[in-house]
Each structure stands twice: as C-alpha cells, then as structure tokens.
Amino acid sequence: MGRMHETPGHLRRPAHDTAPPTALTIAGSDSGGSAGMHADLRAFFSCGVHGMTAVTAVTVQNTVGVTGLVEIPPETVAAQIGAVATDIGVDAAKTGVLSSATTIEAVLAACDEHGIGRGRRTPFVVDPVAASRSGEPLLRPDALDALRDEAFPRATLVTPNLDEVRLLTGIDARSRDDLLDAAKAVHDFGPDWVLIKSGHLLDDPKCVDLLFDGTDAIQLPGPRYSTVHTHGAGDVFASAITAALAKGASMPDAVAAGKRFVTRSVEHAYPLGAGVGPVSTFWRVSPRSL
Numbered sequence: 001m002g003r004m005h006e007t008p009g010h011l012r013r014p015a016h017d018t019a020p021p022t023a024l025t026i027a028g029s030d031s032g033g034s035a036g037m038h039a040d041l042r043a044f045f046s047c048g049v050h051g052m053t054a055v056t057a058v059t060v061q062n063t064v065g066v067t068g069l070v071e072i073p074p075e076t077v078a079a080q081i082g083a084v085a086t087d088i089g090v091d092a093a094k095t096g097v098l099s100s101a102t103t104i105e106a107v108l109a110a111c112d113e114h115g116i117g118r119g120r121r122t123p124f125v126v127d128p129v130a131a132s133r134s135g136e137p138l139l140r141p142d143a144l145d146a147l148r149d150e151a152f153p154r155a156t157l158v159t160p161n162l163d164e165v166r167l168l169t170g171i172d173a174r175s176r177d178d179l180l181d182a183a184k185a186v187h188d189f190g191p192d193w194v195l196i197k198s199g200h201l202l203d204d205p206k207c208v209d210l211l212f213d214g215t216d217a218i219q220l221p222g223p224r225y226s227t228v229h230t231h232g233a234g235d236v237f238a239s240a241i242t243a244a245l246a247k248g249a250s251m252p253d254a255v256a257a258g259k260r261f262v263t264r265s266v267e268h269a270y271p272l273g274a275g276v277g278p279v280s281t282f283w284r285v286s287p288r289s290l
C-alpha cells in the first residue's frame with residue numbers, strides 16, 4: 001500500500017472548507033451596537049451563518065435613545081441587495097427599519113427581482129420595526145400602509161411586537177388570551193406566518209409568544225427574566241429565526257430555535273451606558289477568553 005502523504009501544515013485546509021449558509025438583513029444601523037443591523041449580524045454569526053447587510057438608514061443611537069436618523073437613498077439600498085444576491089446568494093433575508101414608503105418599494109422590487117419572498121426561493125422575514133424602545137419613530141407615517149399592504153403579502157413570516165400590532169390593527173392586546181386575535185388580524189394582511197411577540201406583557205410571569213399560519217396556533221413558552229436590558233431583543237429573535245431558515249429549517253422549527261436563542265440572550269443581557277443595555281448574542285462564548 002502506498003504511503004499516505006501528509007498535507008504540509010501551511011497548506012492544511014480549514015476545518016470547515018465549505019461555505020456556511022448566508023443571511024441578509026435589510027435594516028438600519030445602531031451606533032450603540034445593540035439593535036438594528038448590528039444586533040442582526042451578531043445573531044447571524046452566533047447562529048453559524050454568514051451575515052450580509054443592505055443598510056437602509058443610519059441612526060444616531062445609544063442606550064438612552066435615538067437622536068438622529070439619516071436615510072440611505074432607496075436605489076443604494078436596492079443596489080446592496082442586488083450586489084449580494086447576484087454574487088454571493090441569499091439563503092434567507094429579513095428586514096428591520098425600512099424608514100419610508102419609497103425605500104419599501106425599492107426593497108420589494110429588488111427582492112422580487114432576486115427571488116426573495118413568500119412562495120419564492122428565499123424565505124423573507126419582515127420585522128415591522130416602527131419605533132425605538134424609547135419611543136422615537138423609525139418609520140415615516142406614510143410607510144405604515146406600504147409595510148402592511150405591500151411588504152406583508154410578500155412575507156414568509158411577520159414578527160410584530162404588541163406596540164406594532166396596535167399600530168397596524170388597532171388591537172390593544174393586554175394578556176396572553178388576546179394574542180390569537182392579534183395574530184389573525186395580522187395574518188389577514190397576507191403573510192404565510194405571523195409571530196406575535198409577548199415581551200411587552202409585563203404582568204405575565206412568562207413570555208409566551210404565538211406562531212400562527214392562518215389555521216393552527218403554536219405557543220412558544222419561555223421564562224420572563226427580571227431585567228430592563230432588553231435592547232435589540234426583537235432584532236435578535238427575528239435574526240436567529242432567519243439564520244435557522246437559511247439552514248433549511250421548517251418555520252415551526254426555525255421559530256422554536258429562535259425562541260431558545262433569544263431567551264438565552266435575554267438571560268445574559270448586560271448593562272451598558274446610562275440606559276437600556278443589550279441582550280447578549282455571545283452567551284455561547286466567554287467574554288474573558290482570548
């Protein structure tokens with residue numbers, strides 16, 4: 001038998017020599033690094049997918065609030081989507097801040113062109129971010145109709161929190177019992193799936209989110225941790241779901257994986273600055289290790 005030749009050390013192939021799945025976030029930046037595309041990228045990498053960005057807006061933001069927002073020209077947002085879709089490929093995509101009706105139109109046209117959306121090759125998660133945690137608007141008033149009437153029907157999954165449910169449907173959900181009506185009302189706008197997030201039900205001792213496909217509802221139970229540091233929780237949840245979809249998971253499995261990820265992220269949330277600190281996307285690694 002011939003002698004096996006060892007690969008010289010300097011030519012050794014990396015342990016993972018095939019490319020990981022890819023995920024794209026179409027979202028705004030947060031200079032404080034807690035929410036928006038910064039949180040999305042951290043969650044993507046922690047969940048083992050290659051993260052890519054189409055930046056829609058730059059926010060001036062820290063743990064206390066948002067003091068500025070500059071929109072990226074819609075054609076530049078669309079061009080970013082085209083650049084990564086045509087060269088790298090997108091296994092799953094999500095949205096965050098979409099800021100204006102013209103940006104939404106440009107994003108949806110680019111997604112249509114590149115097979116991103118409900119019933120297409122690439123799953124499309126629409127997180128209808130309307131305002132920051134501290135209440136500053138992140139969406140122009142004219143954009144709400146475009147989000148509901150144009151983006152939702154193209155979404156594989158829509159992930160509103162309870163403030164966004166109120167804004168979009170007028171339903172003021174006050175307890176777990178109200179979540180199914182909220183999910184039905186959002187589902188009527190046309191997405192395949194709706195995930196109603198329950199973080200804002202502060203009197204509920206648990207965080208039980210609800211996934212709905214128009215027929216069946218699946219409860220996603222989780223503990224409620226006693227922390228104020230939940231900045232970016234919604235972004236991290238939607239991104240962890242998007243990462244699982246990029247790996248080929250079914251929607252119920254992807255949302256269950258996302259819920260496990262965000263729950264641990266809230267558990268390990270940390271104080272930062274003078275305001276609301278971020279959920280941790282790196283609870284799997286020690287911050288002290290080199």
Ligand SMILES: Nc1ncnc2c1ncn2[C@@H]1O[C@H](COP(=O)(O)OP(=O)(O)O)[C@@H](O)[C@H]1O
Binds near residue numbers: 161235
């Ligand atoms: N204090 C908490 N403890 C555990 N999970 C939480 C807590 N607050 C929010 N979550 C979870 O984080 C995710 C994001 O929820 P939510 O806060 O409602 O959205 P958003 O960040 O978009 O406002 C949900 O899965 C929710 O159940």
Ligand SMILES: Cc1ncc(COP(=O)(O)OP(=O)(O)O)c(N)n1
Binds near residue numbers: 029097129131132234
């Ligand atoms: C640039 C930017 N995008 C999104 C948000 C909101 O983040 P989200 O996770 O939906 O909400 P909070 O958990 O921070 O309330 C943001 N603040 N900035």
